Amino acid sequence: MKVLIIHAHPEPNSFCAALKSAAEEEFRNDGHEVRVSDLYAMRFNPVASSADFSDRVNPDYCVYALEQRHAVNTGTLSEDVQVELDKLLWCDLLVLNFPIFWFSTPAILKGWIDRVLVSGVVYGGKRFYDRGGLRGKRALVSVTLGGQEHMFGSRGIHGPLQEMLKHLLQGTLAYTGLQVHTPFIGWHVPYISSDDRLAILRAWRDRIRSLNGESTLPYPSLDDFDDNLVLSG
């Protein structure tokens, strides 16, 4: 299996970085190929803009997705985007590893999503959800956060974390055709003991070793929807 880990934490010595390193090691030990994009270390540019396109289909008015499709067709994607897109198309499993910032990804990772999930390759027309450009691949989100698990229960103040992350799990990962695993969540990380952190690392390594036997989360299938994308029947 080919594994791409996208890691985005501002502190190189963070516990989140330890999760990244543990994942790298476990996947390699298990015989998989692993590539890592450490977005902060790469100083990845997260801003989708017309500067991404050297050969514009319309130099006067930038429709970002249309310029992406033109850049794909003419082989003129920005080099930093092309490199990441090649890694994404290479992998069988995409791992997004990050600290929760405002119930979502840090901006640098949102920008990787905005720029690398290229229209015309990853999605476009009716190629989304189970017909998306990344179908056949899988995704796993691993996060750290300050909150505690009981705050995200059915009676917890925030509601389930998976609902907060719907834009990412369904709207982004499942949308592109990826089969999405249940997220791995490192709760309350800034406030817990070293022993508790080591327990999270052990649980993470166990999770990685058993990943292939897991079923993934249910998301819409285009077969169930009519031409207006409304539920049939």
Added chain:
Amino acid sequence: MKVLIIHAHPEPNSFCAALKSAAEEEFRNDGHEVRVSDLYAMRFNPVASSADFSDRVNPDYCVYALEQRHAVNTGTLSEDVQVELDKLLWCDLLVLNFPIFWFSTPAILKGWIDRVLVSGVVYGGKRFYDRGGLRGKRALVSVTLGGQEHMFGSRGIHGPLQEMLKHLLQGTLAYTGLQVHTPFIGWHVPYISSDDRLAILRAWRDRIRSLNGESTLPYPSLDDFDDNLVLSG
């Protein structure tokens, strides 16, 4: 009323920018003060990192929120952050105006959230939701997207857009104490006629004029939760 509009679209002549300009005009015509942060025009830096702090509480290990609190206490917030924070504290109504990218904000706006919603001012400890640092102020999200409204109905393939935006509406805006208006949504914008776009602009102007009479969305109140932030009773 003091209104701060945060606008984030890569194309200066976009319909989304027209929504921004219309809002500016309507609020001013109605006697309100308006300030606009056009994040792309400002080349706003969206990457939260240790480079934001000139005087570190811990130079060897960056916990971003702790450095934010220290920077607030020592008056050493990064200047671009301080300017935006001052605008945020000045306003009575925050308007976020942007195109939906992957069922969320463009990265440049996510970075404004990551960097400007400063710990120790906007939230911290038990100061969140209706005890958040921005309580007493209101927020309005206005977006454009390619999708059509029926794709986001109860039988639509994506489910309600407000659920996709829960991380923003609840997890970010309501979390900081803002009263959150129902979002204004410009559906299917890239594919509709000029007449239909003008109709959206008219509806937007009408919406702005009637905003003060609206009730806002319901979000958690800390009064209803116990010390573990689990629903009481």
